[in-house]
Structure formats: C-alpha cells, structure tokens
Amino acid sequence: KMQTDFPVLSSARLRLSTHQVSPRPQLKLGQKLNEGKTKQIFELVDQPGLVLVQSKDQITAGNAVRKDQMEGKAAIANKTTSCVFKLLQEAGIKTAFVKQHSDTAFIAAHCEMIPIEWVCRRVATGSFLKRNPGVKEGYRFSPLKMEMFFKDDANNDPQWSEEQLLEAKFSLAGLSIGQCEVDIMNRSTVAIFEILEKAWATQNCTLVDMKIEFGVNVTTKEVVLADVIDNDSWRLWPAGDRSQQKDKQVYRDLKEVTPEAMQMVKRNFEWVSERVKLLLEPQASGRVVVLMGSTSDMAHCEKIKKACASYGIPCTLRVTSAHKGPDETLRIKAGYEGDGVPTVFVAVAGRSNGLGPVMSGNTAYPVINCPPLTPDWGAQDVWSSLRMPSGLGCSTVLSPEAAAQFAAQIFGLSDHLVWCKLRASMLNTWVSLKLADKKLQACSL
Ligand SMILES: Nc1ncnc2c1ncn2[C@@H]1O[C@H](COP(=O)(O)OP(=O)(O)O)[C@@H](O)[C@H]1O
Ligand SMILES: *[C@@H]1O[C@H](CO)[C@@H](O)[C@H](O)[C@H]1NC(C)=O
Numbered sequence: 001k002m003q004t005d006f007p008v009l010s011s012a013r014l015r016l017s018t019h020q021v022s023p024r025p026q027l028k029l030g031q032k033l034n035e036g037k038t039k040q041i042f043e044l045v046d047q048p049g050l051v052l053v054q055s056k057d058q059i060t061a062g063n064a065v066r067k068d069q070m071e072g073k074a075a076i077a078n079k080t081t082s083c084v085f086k087l088l089q090e091a092g093i094k095t096a097f098v099k100q101h102s103d104t105a106f107i108a109a110h111c112e113m114i115p116i117e118w119v120c121r122r123v124a125t126g127s128f129l130k131r132n133p134g135v136k137e138g139y140r141f142s143p144l145k146m147e148m149f150f151k152d153d154a155n156n157d158p159q160w161s162e163e164q165l166l167e168a169k170f171s172l173a174g175l176s177i178g179q180c181e182v183d184i185m186n187r188s189t190v191a192i193f194e195i196l197e198k199a200w201a202t203q204n205c206t207l208v209d210m211k212i213e214f215g216v217n218v219t220t221k222e223v224v225l226a227d228v229i230d231n232d233s234w235r236l237w238p239a240g241d242r243s244q245q246k247d248k249q250v251y252r253d254l255k256e257v258t259p260e261a262m263q264m265v266k267r268n269f270e271w272v273s274e275r276v277k278l279l280l281e282p283q284a285s286g287r288v289v290v291l292m293g294s295t296s297d298m299a300h301c302e303k304i305k306k307a308c309a310s311y312g313i314p315c316t317l318r319v320t321s322a323h324k325g326p327d328e329t330l331r332i333k334a335g336y337e338g339d340g341v342p343t344v345f346v347a348v349a350g351r352s353n354g355l356g357p358v359m360s361g362n363t364a365y366p367v368i369n370c371p372p373l374t375p376d377w378g379a380q381d382v383w384s385s386l387r388m389p390s391g392l393g394c395s396t397v398l399s400p401e402a403a404a405q406f407a408a409q410i411f412g413l414s415d416h417l418v419w420c421k422l423r424a425s426m427l428n429t430w431v432s433l434k435l436a437d438k439k440l441q442a443c444s445l
C-alpha cells in the first residue's frame, strides 16, 4: 500500500497531528465538499472556483513533549508543501495550489480529483522490490519508472495498468479521462519528478521516488497537479545514501510511538525543512549581454531581453560595432569578463556580422549570433554568421526568442531554477499540442 510504502518523512500511523489554527475570519467557508483521511475541503463563499484545503487536526495528546513535537512538525509540513508548490509554479507547472492560508490550510483551485496515485521512481526500493522479485534495491531507472495505483482503501490501493484506467472511463467535472488525459498525467508526472529531482540535487540529495495526484479544475476543465506534495509524498536520500533509508525503515515498522522514535522522525523532518527553502534559491546567477551593432536593431534586441526575463535571467543591452569601434567592443567585453558573473553574449548585427565572430575570437564565454535578417539580403548575410575562421565556437540562432532560450539552456546546466522553467515549458508545449490535436479530432467528427 502506497501510504506505507512512503515512510520516509512521515507516517500516517504515527498519528502525529498539526496544531490548531482556525481559518482567518475574513475567509467565509461554504459547504464541506470532501473529506479524506488527512484533509477537509471547503467551498469559499466569496471566491467561486476556489476551495480551502484544511489539514485535519487530530490532536488528542495532553503530553506537552508530544505537543511540542507536533507543532514543530506542522510548521515543517507547511513549509514543505508551500515551498514545493512554489517551485513548481514558478517553473510553470500547472497546479491547483493558489496560496498558503494558515499553518494548516491553503487555498486551491476547486478540482474533482482523479482517484489515481501516480508513482515515479528513479531508484528501486520499497514495494517495487516486493512486486518485482530479483530486482535489487538501488537499481536505477533511466528513463524513470512510472506506476499507477487506484485509490481504493478497501482493496489496499491496487496497482493499475493504463488499460485499466482507460476502461474505468472516469468522468470528472465533465471531462472524460481518456488516452489524451492519461498521457498528459503520465508526462506531467515525469516532468514534475525531474524538476524536484534537479532541485534536490542542489542539496546533494537524491529524490528516490514520488507519488502525486491530479485533479480536473472544475472551472477550466484542465488536468492539473492537485492535492499536496509533502513529507509523505517522496523518499529523499541525503547524498544518495541508502543507509538513511534503513533508519526510516524503523519508523515504517513502528508499532508504537516512543519518544526515541519521535525524536528520529523529528530530526528527519528538520533535516528536510532546513533544506526545502533552499530549493527556491538560485545556485548560480548569470546574465545575458546583448551587443547590437546599431540601435536600429533595438526591437529585435528587446525581444531577446523579454524572453530572457521569462527565464528569470537578467539581460543588458549595449550598442557597439566591431567594424566601426573594435576598441570599444573589446573594452565592453573586458568589463563583463572582469566581474566574475557568468555571461552569455548575444551578437545582433545586420548585413555583415563582424560583431559575433570578433567577440567569439576574443572571449572564452559563449557567443550566440542572432542576426536580424532582412528578406532582401538575408540569405547572403547569414553566411557572415555561419562561415567562421578556425578556432571560433559561436553559434547562430535566428529567432530572438530562441537565442534567449539557448542562453537559458547554457545557464540551466548550473542553475536549476532556469532548468526547471525550460523543463516545464517543454511539458506545456507537449500538452498544448496534444490538446490541439484532441480538439481538431473532435471537430472533424
Ligand atoms: N484542490 C482540491 N479540490 C477538491 N478536492 C481536493 C483538492 N485537493 C484534494 N482534494 C481531495 O480532498 C480529499 C481529502 O484529502 P485526503 O485526506 O488526502 O484524502 P485521502 O485519504 O483520500 O488521501 C481527497 O478526496 C482529495 O482528493
Ligand atoms: C483553475 O481555476 C481557477 C479559478 O477557478 C483559475 O483561476 C485557474 O487559472 C485555473 N487553472 C489552473 C491551472 O489552476
């Protein structure tokens, strides 16, 4: 059962619970829409289409020590959920999460939930080993291994195949869950895993596996990541160290809540909570410097700058001509080389592009030619960006947006926040194509 298959930072059976924080008064709660083992969902009277997701409070303990630990844990769980959703949202992943409301509640888009737990694995462990005897713990999946489980407590959440999901013919918020939706969830799970994996890698921590759920936004009928990603949703191995897992095995097999066990649980949570905030922090900060031969190329350069902003990359525009003022070009270059900030230069020069090649021959930083080609001479002009003397490694990208994207890909090698945006954008493009095709097929029926 998945609940117990993800013991790492959690355990439902420990029955730890969060301390009481009542919803702030300005929030008018409507009907209770849903209730599960750990959460209640309330309509928001003044905000149609949104709901309050309230963690259930199971405080029964009078014991002060235990209460103290529970309070610490609530804050940690809170931080985990909100940081993870923030990371995903800033990357561009569509999620139901809107904002944190209190220590134990957040506001989300009202969804009808698809009753499937999507599991994604990088490293074989836990229930996978039981279901696949012969596979040793630590086996590495590349590509990622996907599994799904039907949320059915009475039957211990059975594993399902894609065919079983299709045959179940779920319909949620008026959306039938067919091949298109299944493919979108499958692809999204992989992208979400890769984003979280990349983020945790900055903390020298291996994301071993993860389980998530999707819902259908009742307003837009979009399939979005919903429910929560928290302590109970993943396995994290610090420094890829499996012996940590043995510790956690202890909690899983725990029959009783002892103070020692609680301390261990707490230490783990603290370990995560110390690091989860860091996932949102840039590890490296680079910049793009666009050099244009003339201000007549300004509109073209502004497009590069705008696209850089969408990746969160600062972009500076400068005017310099390698033909008319090579001394100045090299002086500008030296200025950017001298302050230690990783830089990608983009050279924008019409007609004969001397600028990019001169830069490329004189700096170890990457240079991207992005010549603004005109219909009359473009086919001839482009050769001044393509045919280089030996020893020059500049690239040529014609579209200004694509030049910015290429620069982002360079920074993405060391900056996970940039990489996450590129990864989410790839997913969103894939989903858009899929939906466009679905719509077209529906029209031609
Ligand atoms: N944004 C949302 N809108 C509507 N329902 C939601 C949303 N997020 C979660 N839910 C649903 O709220 C219910 C309570 O959650 P939970 O206690 O985790 O249930 P479970 O025990 O089934 O895992 C579940 O049915 C869950 O799918
Ligand atoms: C879902 O619905 C809300 C309002 O109900 C809307 O604002 C939001 O953009 C929709 N999409 C996603 C991905 O949440």
Ligand SMILES: *[C@@H]1O[C@H](CO)[C@@H](O)[C@H](O)[C@H]1NC(C)=O
Pocket: 074, 075, 076, 078, 079, 082, 100, 102, 103
């Ligand atoms: C819960 O998260 C929100 C948003 O990040 C934060 O403002 C709040 O202080 C957190 N609560 C606790 C107890 O950490």
Ligand SMILES: *[C@@H]1O[C@H](CO)[C@@H](O)[C@H](O)[C@H]1NC(C)=O
Pocket: 146, 147, 148, 161, 162, 186
């Ligand atoms: C997800 O997609 C992959 C690749 O298309 C496929 O091999 C796999 O069976 C799918 N997984 C599930 C659980 O549907």
Ligand SMILES: *[C@@H]1O[C@H](CO)[C@@H](O)[C@H](O)[C@H]1NC(C)=O
Pocket: 204, 239, 240, 241
């Ligand atoms: C990361 O983990 C590796 C592998 O165990 C370890 O050798 C290394 O010291 C760790 N690095 C940091 C920065 O913690």
Ligand SMILES: CC(=O)N[C@H]1CO[C@H](CO)[C@@H](O)[C@@H]1O
Pocket: 009, 010, 011, 012, 014, 016, 017, 018, 038, 055, 056, 073, 077, 078, 081, 228, 230, 231, 232
């Ligand atoms: C064991 C534990 O602390 N589990 C907590 C994980 O986080 C959720 C909230 O997101 C809490 O409700 C659980 O108690």
Ligand SMILES: [Mg+2]
Pocket: 036, 038, 227
């Ligand atoms: Mg749940």
